[in-house]
Amino acid sequence: MSRTAPEIDPKSAETVTFRGFVFLANSNELRTVEGKAVNLRSQSVEVLSVLAARPGEIVSKDAIMQAVWPDTFVTEDSLTQCIADIRRALGDAAHVIVETVPRRGYRLNADPSDAADPNAAAGTERAKTRFSQRGFILAAIVLFAVAIGAYYGAEAWRAAPVRSSDMPRIAILPFDDMSTGADKGYLSDAVAEGIITELSRSKTYAVIARNSSFRYRDQPVDTRQIGDELGVDYLLEGSQQKVGDRLKVTAQLLNAHDGSHVWANSYNREIADLFVVQEEIIRTLADRVGVRIERPLPESGAARVSALRYYLMGRAAKEDFSLAGNERLRQFSLKAIEADPNSQFGYIGMAWSYRNDSVFWHKQENDPDEALKRAAEYADKAILLAPDDANAHFARAQIHSEAGEVEQAIARYDRAIVLNPSDPNILVHSAGVLLNVGRIDEAIDRIELAMGIDPFYPDWFNWQMGWALYEKHDCGAALTAMRKMSRIPSGAHRMLAGIHACLGNQREAKEALAVFLKDSPGDSISKQRKQWEKNYTAPGALDRWIGHMRFAGLPE
Template identity: 75%
Template sequence: MSRKAPEIDLKSAEMITFGGFVFLAKKRELQTVEGKAVELRSQSAEVLSVLAARSGEIVSKDALMRAVWPDTFVTEDSLTQCIADIRRALGDDAHKIVETLPKRGYRLNADLLDAAGSAATAGAERTKSRILRRGLLAAIVLVAVAIGAYYGTEIWRAAPARSSDMPRIAVFPFDDFSTGADKGYLSDAVADGIITELARSKTYAVIARNSSFRYRDQPTDARRIGEELGVDFLLEGSQQKIGDRLKVTAQLLNADDGSHLWANAYDREIGDLFVVQEEIIRTLSARVGHRIERTWPESSSARVSALHYHLMGLVELDKDFSAAGNELFRQLNLKAIEADPNSQFGYIGLAFSYRNDAVFGFHRQEHSFEEALRLAAEYADKAILLAPDDAEAYYVRARIHNEAGEIEQALIRFDQAIALNPGDSDILEASAAPLLFIGRIDEAIDRIKQAMGIDPFYPDWYHWDMGWALWEKNNCGAALTEMQRMSRIPSGAQRMLAGIQACLGNVREAKEALAIFLKDSPGDSIREQRKKWEKLYSNPVRFERWAEHMRIAGLPEE
């Protein structure tokens, strides 16, 4: 590491301009020159402030990492995410404002202004700003991640070593050209299915859905995206539902030069969705040079409808992870079962919904912790029976075993899920939980870091679990920093935040966080938590530490 955080001080300039943008150094705020705020994540703003402090100079990755994350366990993918986030906010597709110097670091090419002259200069440099359009983030749990080789892109350093001949592919969300009631009917189902099946094949490194879908509604710059995601190929396309017909187009691009390798169009009955996915995957496989040999799922309009309701539920739960959001998620999955009782989607959704009830105390008045877990297990077992090759079914069953204190069974189910889909970062990340309960804390942290490393734009709940892991390690300052990196701390995570604040002696903040949690989970108590979790901890002293922090936060004994 070349410089410690205190050695990097902002220059005297209060405002730094980047074409049509202004960065307010002291406030860590990015605006257009017209004064309109531009969305930028807090850690991205911190990275930008360090670069601004040494504008025109090359700042090494080590210096940036030390300055922004001095006490936190992160991999270089966190820095890569921030650089990509800054570039997107600035519309810096050509990487001219934030310049990459291979093997040396980054350089900010900007004009520094003092406060007195900023207004006149800003007016002279007024240009149109490009604000990124952000599509809905469909929160499907079927997230496939990279399982390929290290090709020199530092984003993948945390990933395990893999076969060097494994091609890397990013699948973008397909544009939806449907209109009226058909608009959004299947959301991102086509692209999701392709991602899952390619990752399942174990012969492709498929970038995580969470990362590739960040490029929604952006022009396809194959070289830039290929560099940012570390991929060799890009698959993009469109879908359009017209009544009972489904029209799909797809094309494969070479990420090195943007050349078209293959394109095709499909016009089928809506029930042929899975058939279309299969044809795209098989053709893509032939073009890239690997064949996929497996039995493909049966396709029917009923199965497609079930998938539709399940996806809708996941989107709603992602928007509102609360008792109300979980209930809506459950109702949509009941509709999925009604549409097709022989497909697994609705049962997986119901299993997750009852598991959420048990863990977070949602709908406590309707069923106890034990009853909620029993229902969750029944639905998960039904999903496994219907779809023994679906990693999601084993994944939710693993989480239910974990909550029931059946740690060995949880580890076995996680292994089964990972074997079925070794490229799913969510499964890898979630498998850290049983490791934390049995005291294998460093191993759990490594798994979370690995999941972060192979999904450049990992979801917020990874920070939540890392906060938990760091609390277990008694590194509560770093745990708080990790929690604060979430874009929004949902009510379910406020309990963890309360424990971390109590650990730090921040009594008022701990009580405030716990109060938010209890609004959705009334009736929680030390006794209830002891009943749920004491048996999970291999060392009872570690649970007692949690109980004490809950007391500090104001949780009653009974």
């Protein structure tokens, strides 16, 4: 296809090198410096050609799409698939060669010493000669890295934080809790999490994910070390203390590069004003880094704070992904509804508990459809009460997905991501919809993106990557991904059984399935087929899964 976008210079370099690879613009070929051809889909080659025309520069998504698809209507998903394809071919899991520049586009980071040579021949031998010693050293490093990856069975997916040259990056550390008694730990997280969620909606900041910033709980704050590890420019730290009906919150904003103080303040309010205190911190923080946020103060009150507290306790209980953990989630969610039936928190928790029953435990009268119906009712109630709560849309999106309502699921996920773009959990869950319909490369790209947002991502991201690689028929890598989990919960053992079955490991498959069936003894081949046939629509995927479940010993 012709490249007609005005951003593309028709006199660009004929040969561009990057990290042991050579792109020959005259023939649109990607090769290693030794001359070995690297296979790419034709559209992915076109995208790489556009980026290679301006090495080291940001090329907007619109410019790339106009150049590659000038007379065709396509969505950004097509471009995302091509970028993911290129990165896989280059082994660029950390997005170092093809860099995403948030809200601006992509940049091909070519080797600086290999500047454009207009007279370079398109042949591989010329490229090999030109880059002789340095090229072979780079190639040796690449081959060594590939050998290590092969030894362990899969490439490393944990991406480094993506830096943006024009957008401040902020990490909200967990607030220290000076309280005593049953409330210790929960409301301090509520303050910090509320700030993370609200700031994530701004187009002015990039906010690091909760899981990574909360990693530093109860640790001495070394500002510059944390800044380097998370790749951020600012840190917000603080503390809270509940004394009777009063809540005292202190917060300070630090420059992560040198540890200097940018701003500090304290708030001494009634406990019912928790959400108002959050909002004041957000507005002041926003003002200090360049943008003032103007919007009505949130609704607050003691009942709403109690509901939030129970919701957070239920969410913590769910971390143990088991039947017992799911039941604790439900009980805390019911307490949240009882505390404040007009807040969304308890309904979100109930939606997740019934969704989990439907997919994993089948506890609701052993009827997955009934459990999913009740999950939808709770999620709809949460959205009605709080239409701007990303977690409410997140829960509803997942329920749409389980019901096979793909378009509705994608729309809900898109809305949730707009409301909280820094939440990697939403990105990884959204990958599940894509896997169900066979858009495997897109799903893997989203999981990798989430891992980049959250440098210290949780174990279950590896579970999702294992599923994605199973769908890609790369079961050795899928098993490696699952084994990266520090502890494989019972709910994940069904996936583990399927992966072992794919590899022909019947004994291991049976053992893994037995662990899963301890919490879900009523599962069977017929129930699996009934449960998944409405949403597991990728051609041949369900039959393959059923075959592997039968191989693992799941009863008919």
